[in-house]
Amino acid sequence: MPPQTGSDGQNPGGSGSTNGPIVSDVLPKTQGINIFSSLTRDFEPISSRLNDASRNVTVLAPRNSAIQALPRKPWENPEDYGKFGEVEAYQGEEGQDRARKNLQRFVEAHLVPVSPWKEGEEAESLVGGKLRWTREGNKVFIEPGHIEVETIAEQVYNGEVWVLNGVINYA
Template sequence: MRLQLCSILALPLLLQAFASQGEQIVMDTPVAHQSMKPTLADLLTIEASTSIFYSYARELQLSEMFTAAGTTAATLLVPTNKAVMALARKPHQGPAPVDDGIVITDEEFDSQSKEHVERWVSAHIIPQSPISFDQTYPTLLEGKSISFTQSSKKGDANAPDWSKVVIGDNIHIIGMREASNGILYLIDGAISSD
C-alpha cells in the first residue's frame, strides 16, 4: 500500500523531470477511442429496462452480432421488461403444449426451450440498419417480417419518425439508441414468433 502511494506521488515528479530534459511525454487518449459509439451489446447492458430481453439473447450464438463492430449493422426491436412480463407465455415456454400424454426428458425440454428463445429473439432482429418506416423488413426468424404503419394518434409534428409508427397491431416504439453496429428501438410489446 505504501509503495503504491509513493508511486502515485512520484509519477508527476518523474514526468516533470523527463519533460525538463527536452523530451515530451504525451498522455492523451487517442481521438478515435473518445468518439466511438457503443455497440448494441453495450447499449443492452446499460439499458436497465431491457435486461430480460438481453438475458435471453446473450445465451444464444446470434448475440455475437451485438458485440461485433464493423459487421453488418442490425436493427433491434427490444421489448421492455414490462412488455416481457406481460406475456401470457414467456419466450422460453413457446406455444401452449398439446396434452397428448407424451412425456419428454429434461434434455428435450431444455433443447425445446432454447429453440423457443432463439425463435423469439430472432423475431426482434432486422438484419440491416438503418431502416425506413414505410417498408416491410424480414427478421432473422425465417418467414417473419415486420411492417410499420403510421400511428393514428396525433403527436408532435417535430417528433422523430420512429415515434409515429406502430408495429403489427399495437406495438409502439418508445425509445431509440444508436450504436456503432446498428440501432436499438425500445418497444412496448413483444413481437410474436408464431
Template sequence: MRPFSPRTLPLLLSFAAVAFAAQSPLLMQEQAAFPSFPPTPASNTLPSLADVLTTTRKLSIWYDYARDVEKVTERLSSSIQQTTLLVPLNSAILSLPRKPHESVPTTPSLPDSLSILQQDALTANNVNRFISAHVVPETIDLSSSSSELTFSTLLADHKLTFTPGDDGKWTVGNGLNVVEVLEASNGKVLILDGVVEFA
C-alpha cells in the first residue's frame, strides 16, 4: 500500500470532516428516537403493621398475643385493609394484676375444674377479646382533627373515644395517653401508656 504524501493527507482529513458532518444529522435523529431518561428514584414505601411491630421491641408482649388472633394477623400484613392498632407498652401489660389470657378467678359461672380443651378455649377467647378491643378497622388520623372522635373496634359493641388535650396530645378510652404514633403502609400504631378497658 502506497503511503500518503504530505499533500494528500490534508485532503483526506477534509473529506473525513465533510462525511462526519453529513452523518451528524442522522446521529441526532437516532438519539432523539431513543431519548435518555433520568434514573427512577427508589420508592420510599412504609413498612407494614406487622413489620413495625416486629421491630418495635417495647410493644412485643401485645404483638405476641395478637399473633394468636387470626383475624388480626391477617390485617397486619394486608395491602388492602387499613387498620389502627392501639398498642400498650410492655410495661403497661406487665403491671396488670391479671394477664390478658387469664380469666377472672371469681367468675361464678365457671366450674371448679375445666378440661384442658375447655381451658384452651377460654384462654383463646380471653386473648381474642383483649386484642380485638385494641384494634380499629380503619385509619385514625388524629393530626387532622381538634375535636373528640369515636370509633368502633373489632370487639363487638365496643367503641373508643379519642379526646384532644390543650397541649395537643390525645387521650383515649379510660384516660390512656397516646404517647407515640408509628406510621405503616396499611395503617397506624398508636402507642398507649395503659391497657384499654372493656366489658
C-alpha cells in the first residue's frame, strides 16, 4: 500500500527513491488500457509526474473500449468546431495546438493527485474536476457520472491504477 500523502499529493519526506515499482512502471503493463497509457507518455508534465516516486497519484484509466465508444475523439472539443468551423478547427499549427491541449486535458481529467483515496473523499483531478468514489454492494463508482471501476489493477509505491468502464467528463 502506498504511503499517506498530504493535501498537496506529496509523500511526506519523499526523496523520490523507492525500492519498488511506481505508477509509470505498471501503467503500460496493465491490460486493456494501452490507449490511455500511451497518451500519458505524450505530455512531459504528465509523464514526469507518473515517474516521480515522491508525488502520489490515482490514475483513473478508461478501458480502450470506453475511449473508442466516445461520441467524439478525446482531442475534439465541440466549442472549437463552433468557434473555428468543422474544417478549420484542427487544421494547421494552431489547430494542432488546440487538439494537443484538448488531449492533455482529457488525460489530466483522469489523474487525481491523491493516493490512497478514501471512499467519499472529494478530490480534484489535475484539471480541477471534483471527483469522489462510492461503493454500491461489491461495485465501486466514480462520481459524478456513476462510472464503474472495473478493478484496481495496481497498487504501487506512489499510487494506484484504477481501470474504468467509462470516461471522466473532460470538457
